[in-house]
Amino acid sequence: MRPRTLLLLLALALPAAADLTPAELDAKLAEGRDQAARGLKWEAFQTFEAVIRGSEDQAHKFAARDEMLKLGPIAARKQNDEEQALVERRILDEKHRYYGDVMDRLAGKGLLRGVMLFRKKMWEDNGSGKEDRQVQAMRDLAARILREVPKEDMEEVEKLKKTVKKEMWVKAAEAKEAAGKKHLALELYKDAFHFAGIVDEKEVEKLRAKIEELEKAVLEAVTPEEQQEFDDAVNHRAWGDLVTRESHHFVFIGDRLFVPRIPEQSILLLDIGYIFITDMIERAPDDDGQRITIFFKELWNFGGGVGGGKTIDIGSVDIRAKNISVSNGLYYHELSHCLFDTAMIYGGFTEGVANFGATMALMCVGLTQEGEGSFRSNLEAFKRDFLGRDMMFFRTQPYGPTCGFWLYFLDKYGRMDQGLDWSKYRKWFRLWRRHPVPPDKLVEKARVFGRCLAQVFGPGIWDDLKSFGFPVGPEDDERTRLEEEKIAKDWQIAQNRWDRGDAEGAFESCQELAKKWPDHHLAAMARRLSLFCLDKMGGSGGMDAIRKELGIVMEWKVIGPFYSTSNTALHDVHPPEWEIDYAKEYVDPHAKAKWFDPKIRFDGVVTFEFAYMDGIACYGLVNAKVPQDTDAWLYVGSDDGWAAWVNGELVEKHPNDRGYTFDEDRHDIRLRAGWNRALVKIRNGGGGMGFGARITDRKGRAIDGLELSGKPQEVPWMQTGKKPGKADVVWKDDFLAKGTPGRYGVPCGGWTIVKPGVMYGTDDKHNMQWQKFLVTPGKEKDSPAQCAWIKDSTFKGAKDLAIDLKLAMTSESRPKFSVTLDGEGQNDGLSGITLIFLPNGEGCSVRLEHYDRFVYHNPQVVFPAAKSHDVRIIRFQGRLTVTIDGQSAFDDISMPPVKTSNFLGIATWNKSVGLDELTVYRLGEK
Numbered sequence: 001m002r003p004r005t006l007l008l009l010l011a012l013a014l015p016a017a018a019d020l021t022p023a024e025l026d027a028k029l030a031e032g033r034d035q036a037a038r039g040l041k042w043e044a045f046q047t048f049e050a051v052i053r054g055s056e057d058q059a060h061k062f063a064a065r066d067e068m069l070k071l072g073p074i075a076a077r078k079q080n081d082e083e084q085a086l087v088e089r090r091i092l093d094e095k096h097r098y099y100g101d102v103m104d105r106l107a108g109k110g111l112l113r114g115v116m117l118f119r120k121k122m123w124e125d126n127g128s129g130k131e132d133r134q135v136q137a138m139r140d141l142a143a144r145i146l147r148e149v150p151k152e153d154m155e156e157v158e159k160l161k162k163t164v165k166k167e168m169w170v171k172a173a174e175a176k177e178a179a180g181k182k183h184l185a186l187e188l189y190k191d192a193f194h195f196a197g198i199v200d201e202k203e204v205e206k207l208r209a210k211i212e213e214l215e216k217a218v219l220e221a222v223t224p225e226e227q228q229e230f231d232d233a234v235n236h237r238a239w240g241d242l243v244t245r246e247s248h249h250f251v252f253i254g255d256r257l258f259v260p261r262i263p264e265q266s267i268l269l270l271d272i273g274y275i276f277i278t279d280m281i282e283r284a285p286d287d288d289g290q291r292i293t294i295f296f297k298e299l300w301n302f303g304g305g306v307g308g309g310k311t312i313d314i315g316s317v318d319i320r321a322k323n324i325s326v327s328n329g330l331y332y333h334e335l336s337h338c339l340f341d342t343a344m345i346y347g348g349f350t351e352g353v354a355n356f357g358a359t360m361a362l363m364c365v366g367l368t369q370e371g372e373g374s375f376r377s378n379l380e381a382f383k384r385d386f387l388g389r390d391m392m393f394f395r396t397q398p399y400g401p402t403c404g405f406w407l408y409f410l411d412k413y414g415r416m417d418q419g420l421d422w423s424k425y426r427k428w429f430r431l432w433r434r435h436p437v438p439p440d441k442l443v444e445k446a447r448v449f450g451r452c453l454a455q456v457f458g459p460g461i462w463d464d465l466k467s468f469g470f471p472v473g474p475e476d477d478e479r480t481r482l483e484e485e486k487i488a489k490d491w492q493i494a495q496n497r498w499d500r501g502d503a504e505g506a507f508e509s510c511q512e513l514a515k516k517w518p519d520h521h522l523a524a525m526a527r528r529l530s531l532f533c534l535d536k537m538g539g540s541g542g543m544d545a546i547r548k549e550l551g552i553v554m555e556w557k558v559i560g561p562f563y564s565t566s567n568t569a570l571h572d573v574h575p576p577e578w579e580i581d582y583a584k585e586y587v588d589p590h591a592k593a594k595w596f597d598p599k600i601r602f603d604g605v606v607t608f609e610f611a612y613m614d615g616i617a618c619y620g621l622v623n624a625k626v627p628q629d630t631d632a633w634l635y636v637g638s639d640d641g642w643a644a645w646v647n648g649e650l651v652e653k654h655p656n657d658r659g660y661t662f663d664e665d666r667h668d669i670r671l672r673a674g675w676n677r678a679l680v681k682i683r684n685g686g687g688g689m690g691f692g693a694r695i696t697d698r699k700g701r702a703i704d705g706l707e708l709s710g711k712p713q714e715v716p717w718m719q720t721g722k723k724p725g726k727a728d729v730v731w732k733d734d735f736l737a738k739g740t741p742g743r744y745g746v747p748c749g750g751w752t753i754v755k756p757g758v759m760y761g762t763d764d765k766h767n768m769q770w771q772k773f774l775v776t777p778g779k780e781k782d783s784p785a786q787c788a789w790i791k792d793s794t795f796k797g798a799k800d801l802a803i804d805l806k807l808a809m810t811s812e813s814r815p816k817f818s819v820t821l822d823g824e825g826q827n828d829g830l831s832g833i834t835l836i837f838l839p840n841g842e843g844c845s846v847r848l849e850h851y852d853r854f855v856y857h858n859p860q861v862v863f864p865a866a867k868s869h870d871v872r873i874i875r876f877q878g879r880l881t882v883t884i885d886g887q888s889a890f891d892d893i894s895m896p897p898v899k900t901s902n903f904l905g906i907a908t909w910n911k912s913v914g915l916d917e918l919t920v921y922r923l924g925e926k
Contacts, residue, residue, distance in 0.1 A: 073264035114226030254296030265581035269327035307334030320569020352402020451480035507533035560618025
């Protein structure tokens with residue numbers, strides 16, 4: 001499979017057309033069969049394709065598919081001019097990509113003149129334009145080559161300058177130039193030009209010309225190794241052996257020993273899969289006459305593919321492979337990336353929807369066994385890796401879990417006597433695309449997604465979505481129906497008036513909408529637009545009442561900026577996360593962070609402005625007082641990522657880079673009677689920075705009696721600082737017995753007692769599943785080699801616990817290891833809450849990950865290299881404290897929610913870290 005950064009989709013929407021009636025479909029099928037019988041295969045294929053695209057039911061689609069298969073392969077049209085140009089560009093881009101690989105290798109050896117050869121070649125290939133960026137890159141590379149004088153030459157230069165008088169530096173340079181030492185001579189000429197005191201104008205000009213001449217010679221002094229690398233890359237056999245081949249919907253690019261051998265039947269199945277997917281989603285990128293290109297790359301070292309727009313790349317192609325297929329899951333997956341609107345709900349669906357398209361295509365083209373296997377494995381991944389874990393809905397992992405999400409509804413509500421009814425999702429896509437309120441926020445996407453699902457699969461899906469943690473419920477069935485039938489029209493009227501510059505008319509429409517539908521989510525949008533109308537009309541009267549109705553927070557106290565040396569500011573733990581003292585200032589080498597009153601726009605948006613903003617974090621604090629315990633919602637819009645804690649307990653972290661959007665995210669929070677503290681953290685990736693938030697009841701409206709304040713308040717509900725009482729030992733091991741490894745579950749790698757008292761790993765390879773839903777081309781994951789899981793039944797259920805772990809090292813060094821709480825005992829190292837210790841400078845960096853979600857980070861815990869290290873972990877009442885060799889890694893931080901303590905795992909990356917002593921305690925309150 002493949003990695004994914006979200007790709008822009010170039011696919012064009014198919015023109016909406018009414019489906020044919022059953023009688024019309026039967027007539028079309030008969031017409032196609034008649035054309036086939038008369039030898040008009042091309043016309044018959046087009047007729048059968050029209051049946052698939054015009055049929056709502058699967059029976060006619062599958063009948064047309066079977067007729068296409070009977071027709072067999074049919075010659076496709078030749079490439080048009082645009083397609084030929086695209087193929088040429090694709091080949092040139094692949095050459096340049098490969099040149100880049102060679103350039104990286106040369107740069108790693110310090111062979112920069114070889115790099116310059118490639119840069120010149122690529123510049124010429126692209127037309128030698130005077131693009132500022134390319135010109136500057138060439139200049140920078142040339143300057144670096146001239147600057148990086150060989151060490152021995154530089155030493156000789158310095159020696160000559162000390163022993164030879166300045167007026168003789170030019171003569172000395174000439175002698176070295178005559179001896180072939182051009183770089184050394186160049187340095188002497190430059191020193192003579194600047195420091196020898198030459199005043200004769202002719203001599204100065206002569207010296208300047210000599211320097212320019214030698215600089216050119218130094219830059220062109222390519223070594224035989226560099227020239228050979230360049231010649232081998234530019235004249236590689238692969239470029240001369242490339243050929244193309246066409247099908248109905250694809251152009252294939254690859255080696256002459258590979259492309260012609262692709263089975264025609266496999267290509268036909270790929271074409272048919274294209275028809276089924278594009279019919280389902282009403283998108284076809286080749287309607288403009290340009291087909292999708294598939295490039296089989298033998299020089300791209302990646303065992304998978306990448307697809308998007310109109311291109312698919314396949315890596316690590318063996319041109320002499322015996323069994324070739326383009327009609328398997330990989331190709332349908334990459335094809336789906338070219339076709340689907342991959343941001344259906346949120347970024348994590350990108351890979352899941354591609355798996356979904358592949359599963360559907362396999363089954364619809366008649367590869368039933370492969371399709372059913374894909375269906376089962378993806379559905380199981382959703383149940384195991386999402387439903388079986390404590391995860392927010394928008395964190396459903398890519399690939400299997402998000403694909404299984406889609407398949408869940410088909411499995412539960414879409415089964416027929418003859419199999420799965422894929423046409424239900426055909427209907428869903430049409431409803432989604434034509435919804436009257438295009439969803440642009442996470443919560444709204446969830447609602448519209450649910451509305452369309454309910455129309456296809458029935459109202460039971462609302463309970464399903466709620467059980468999955470989506471911010472919806474059964475009440476949204478009626479709300480979204482009203483939105484679609486009535487409220488959307490009212491909202492559109494208000495927006496149209498605003499867009500036309502009619503602030504008074506828009507205000508009137510907003511007020512009317514909010515009055516008619518006070519609890520609807522579009523009422524909040526209307527109330528917010530009312531604020532903009534009032535602002536434009538030049539008056540602030542009534543703004544306070546509207547802000548109060550919305551629960552907009554205007555009372556923020558903020559602090560910042562806090563800088564991160566590793567671009568992890570959202571995850572680094574800064575002082576406001578453990579103390580709130582308005583009088584304190586925090587100084588680092590970049591700036592001074594202090595509390596201040598921020599700029600707050602009339603709609604509650606807080607903005608930050610500092611001299612240097614990239615990668616910083618700031619915090620906003622507000623205290624909220626309620627007369628009684630209240631279940632509430634916290635809405636947040638942010639630029640960029642954000643995190644929040646209520647009464648010291650972590651609500652969520654959203655790392656996304658994005659611009660501010662009103663009500664982008666919504667989370668459940670619990671306010672206790674009296675004062676409560678809400679702390680919001682904002683990370684800036686680049687550009688502007690700000691946020692806005694509101695606190696409402698579970699209907700999205702003002703909380704009765706809510707009081708907001710930025711002044712210090714006593715908050716009795718804060719959970720920090722609680723200490724455990726008794727500690728009962730539930731597991732102890734001193735690793736003395738030879739059979740000790742048998743006490744542990746070992747899903748990968750191995751362990752052995754090298755000497756009594758220490759258990760070392762036996763492997764140093766990447767054996768463990770690690771970030772298993774993240775794939776990056778050409779990059780190997782840094783996975784542990786082995787893991788030991790505690791599987792004692794007495795440990796299960798111990799939510800509050802302490803762990804003392806003594807590590808033994810084979811040399812004086814710092815350890816690389818991880819400890820997983822609430823793990824699953826399998827080969828997934830990130831199956832619970834995992835602390836990862838990585839050597840870093842004078843100590844270790846420490847990460848806390850919840851499954852494979854980055855939560856907290858300490859960039860460096862400083863401690864000396866040694867042959868043993870002591871680690872202590874305390875988890876008590878939802879908070880975590882971690883030390884290594886007595887130095888704090890995390891102090892009383894709020895942990896993500898967990899179901900219950902299950903397995904505890906320790907993993908190592910190599911044979912140099914051993915387990916010396918391990919004790920686990922169950923903790924109780926005082």
